[in-house]
Amino acid sequence: MSDQSAKTLFFGGEWRSASDGATREIRSPDDGSLVAVVSEATELDVASAIASARASFDAGEFPSWGWAKRSALVARIADLLERDAEKFALLESGDTGKRLIEARYDIADVVSVFRYYAGLGLTEHERVVQIGDDHIDSRIISEPVGVCALIGPWNYPLLQASWKVAPALIAGCSFILKPSELTPSTAIALVHLFEEAGVPKGVANLILGAGAVVGTPLTSDSRVDLVSFTGGLETGKRIMGVCAQTVKKVALELGGKNPNIIFADADLDAAIDNAVTAVFLHSGQVCSAGTRLLVERSIHDRVVNQIVARAKMIRLGGPDDLEAETGPLISKAHLEKVATYVEKAVAEGATLLTGGKRSTLDGLRDGWYFEPTVLDNCNTKMSCVQDESFGPVLTIEVFDTESEAISLGNDTIYGLAGAVWTKDVAKAKRVAGALRHGTIWINDFGPYKAQAEWGGFKASGIGRELGPSGLHEYLEIKHVWTNTSPARSGWFADSLNSQVEEKG
Numbered sequence: 001m002s003d004q005s006a007k008t009l010f011f012g013g014e015w016r017s018a019s020d021g022a023t024r025e026i027r028s029p030d031d032g033s034l035v036a037v038v039s040e041a042t043e044l045d046v047a048s049a050i051a052s053a054r055a056s057f058d059a060g061e062f063p064s065w066g067w068a069k070r071s072a073l074v075a076r077i078a079d080l081l082e083r084d085a086e087k088f089a090l091l092e093s094g095d096t097g098k099r100l101i102e103a104r105y106d107i108a109d110v111v112s113v114f115r116y117y118a119g120l121g122l123t124e125h126e127r128v129v130q131i132g133d134d135h136i137d138s139r140i141i142s143e144p145v146g147v148c149a150l151i152g153p154w155n156y157p158l159l160q161a162s163w164k165v166a167p168a169l170i171a172g173c174s175f176i177l178k179p180s181e182l183t184p185s186t187a188i189a190l191v192h193l194f195e196e197a198g199v200p201k202g203v204a205n206l207i208l209g210a211g212a213v214v215g216t217p218l219t220s221d222s223r224v225d226l227v228s229f230t231g232g233l234e235t236g237k238r239i240m241g242v243c244a245q246t247v248k249k250v251a252l253e254l255g256g257k258n259p260n261i262i263f264a265d266a267d268l269d270a271a272i273d274n275a276v277t278a279v280f281l282h283s284g285q286v287c288s289a290g291t292r293l294l295v296e297r298s299i300h301d302r303v304v305n306q307i308v309a310r311a312k313m314i315r316l317g318g319p320d321d322l323e324a325e326t327g328p329l330i331s332k333a334h335l336e337k338v339a340t341y342v343e344k345a346v347a348e349g350a351t352l353l354t355g356g357k358r359s360t361l362d363g364l365r366d367g368w369y370f371e372p373t374v375l376d377n378c379n380t381k382m383s384c385v386q387d388e389s390f391g392p393v394l395t396i397e398v399f400d401t402e403s404e405a406i407s408l409g410n411d412t413i414y415g416l417a418g419a420v421w422t423k424d425v426a427k428a429k430r431v432a433g434a435l436r437h438g439t440i441w442i443n444d445f446g447p448y449k450a451q452a453e454w455g456g457f458k459a460s461g462i463g464r465e466l467g468p469s470g471l472h473e474y475l476e477i478k479h480v481w482t483n484t485s486p487a488r489s490g491w492f493a494d495s496l497n498s499q500v501e502e503k504g
């Protein structure tokens, strides 16, 4: 158990307990063991953290440090993260229950996000508008947006935080980071590392606690300029409503129901193998999981039989199980939600081919393990096709034509990611062009890069993370017009006489 029980909130440049002394136990999803005890913030703590961020932004030096100096700071953070990678991976797998090997991949990705934004800070951030007049300097300047509330989910806690924190630091913003109440450990370690790297006092602030308690005080406060949120659709809608009251900027990364389309002319060996990974990696607790398999009718039986056989072979296990291929769900409540989702799917007419219940194998009884599940005979009228389970549940639909595949692929409220498998390049490009999703993979599933924008069409979100657009979320654009040879405008008369003279 990590010894974080004393003071795990951070604002005003100091580590603090909650104002009422409240704490929360963090328990492993693998076996229920105690992982950490952390402070549980109150509304008063939230107000203090916002005040700290506001003061550092309004009166501190950080916004005027300049791009090169902030880039050096973010590069130093990347170095420190690389140095402490194993410690971060252990903390992440402890909170989430994911296998250590997956947590190591996550931390390597976090390092690359900080490195990418360190590099982006060194590129040009000013633009001169060509006016055609030597006396005019018209300049477009990027400035930090201000104080940001950065709210993240539990599935990739540090990775999702890095997509927000790294560009916020490069831009010169101050922020309050609020990780999920279930997975705070890597956020605490990250803020310790910010201190070591030399992030100025008040710029980085950390609030831990239940979203239902600290969320509204954080997102409704008029001293916060931007809320960047990653999480579920319903929470996102609530936050957007709250932000509207103070006309805050809001960036939302929400859920997905991501179609994975396999045509009969695909490399089926690769397509089937990737279809299994796409949905069962991290037990489906991935926003871009390939939860909807759309398969051309002529290959349905072959594809489905192989996927079911593979799903039955998947070995579940915790962080320390070297044989394990995927881990537990995050909590009892989430496991119950996934089980109910499968029951409803069957009641609506889906055929349960495998899985559908909690795994009670030896060694897994104390954890929140759910069997990899495959549901056949699904259609877009069913809630299992429309709603996110955020668990290891694959739904299968069939199609006969290219246009039917496209219309099925677009027939949910979401638009986060999708994939198309075919050897016909022209067809792949047509389908990719017609799918209304923020990322499309052709003959692949899942890769993302710090350099490439990530985000959703439709109800999957607003704005983009990663890439240059991920930095633009944290910038305000200012146009400064300088006239070096001022002259009268001459638009309105400046005396009665001149008006009479003109009329005469």
Ligand code: NAP
Pocket: 151, 152, 153, 154, 155, 156, 160, 178, 179, 180, 181, 182, 209, 210, 211, 212, 214, 215, 216, 219, 230, 231, 232, 233, 235, 236, 238, 239, 253, 254, 255, 256, 286, 287, 288, 388, 390, 416, 455, 456, 460, 461
């Ligand atoms: P969630 O329940 O919506 O929670 C996300 C965050 O919001 C948590 O920190 C939560 O705190 C906080 N929160 C809850 N109520 C709030 C409120 N009223 N005001 C402000 N903050 C509040 O989502 P989750 O279950 O953690 O994450 C799973 C969801 O995230 C899935 O839908 C998944 O698709 C989505 N996701 C999307 C992306 C993407 O890139 N698009 C990436 C990862 C995950 P507590 O944990 O303390 O409740």
